Amino acid sequence: MDSDTRVSDLPSLSGSTRSDLDTAIASFEAANVPAEPDEISRMIGKIAILFPNGKLSDAEAKAQNQLYVELLNDIPADVLGGAFRKCAQTLKFFPTVAEIRAAAMPEMAMRSWRLMRMKALALKSDREPPQPPKQIVTQAERQSALDEAEVSAEMRGLLDRVIGSESV
Numbered sequence: 831m832d833s834d835t836r837v838s839d840l841p842s843l844s845g846s847t848r849s850d851l852d853t854a855i856a857s858f859e860a861a862n863v864p865a866e867p868d869e870i871s872r873m874i875g876k877i878a879i880l881f882p883n884g885k886l887s888d889a890e891a892k893a894q895n896q897l898y899v900e901l902l903n904d905i906p907a908d909v910l911g912g913a914f915r916k917c918a919q920t921l922k923f924f925p926t927v928a929e930i931r932a933a934a935m936p937e938m939a940m941r942s943w944r945l946m947r948m949k950a951l952a953l954k955s956d957r958e959p960p961q962p963p964k965q966i967v968t969q970a971e972r973q974s975a976l977d978e979a980e981v982s983a984e985m986r987g988l989l990d991r992v993i994g995s996e997s998v
Contacts, residue, residue, distance in 0.1 A: 843955040851952055858945045865907035870899045873907075877914050881924035901927045909937045 843851060865873075874895055886894065902910060913933035916923040924931075975985055 838954065840951060840954070843951070848955050850953070851948060851955070855948050855952060857946065858941065858948065861908070862906050862941055862945070864904050865902070865910050867899045867903060869907045870902050870910065871895055872904050873911060874898050877918055878924065880918050881921075898927060898930075902930060905931070905934050905938065909934050909941075912937060 878891075904912070910930070913927075913930050916933040917929055921929065976989075981989075
């Protein structure tokens with residue numbers, strides 16, 4: 831779905847396509863499961879190596895780690911990993927929770943938007959039965975255009991075989 835396409839403009843989905851959409855929604859929801867505390871702690875430990883701070887005691891470092899884990903525990907591990915990577919590449923000092931969250935937010939917002947669009951399409955399909963595709967040109971209009979263009983019977987037969995006589 832393009833960002834400028836309204837869900838209401840899309841056709842309702844057929845059975846197999848609707849099933850594929852359900853699978854995609856489940857996959858997106860699974861990908862948005864927050865990171866485990868141990869995973870967050872591991873990431874913090876890895877980035878701490880890049881920004882050594884000799885001023886923290888072991889107790890202070892442990893308390894800081896626990897606070898970071900608590901304040902970042904709603905972000906999926908892959909997004910959080912990307913945010914840590916971005917912070918490591920762009921910041922001069924150990925990142926604050928706010929800087930890590932700011933680095934994660936574009937991806938979180940995009941995931942949320944995509945999931946919302948998929949759910950809206952699923953809801954639309956649940957409420958409206960699938961519609962047959964609209965004919966762009968009626969059979970009479972097609973015959974008239976072929977007559978006007980003086981298309982031979984042989985060429986009409988070829989066109990019917992290639993694109994079908996009722997597909998337009």
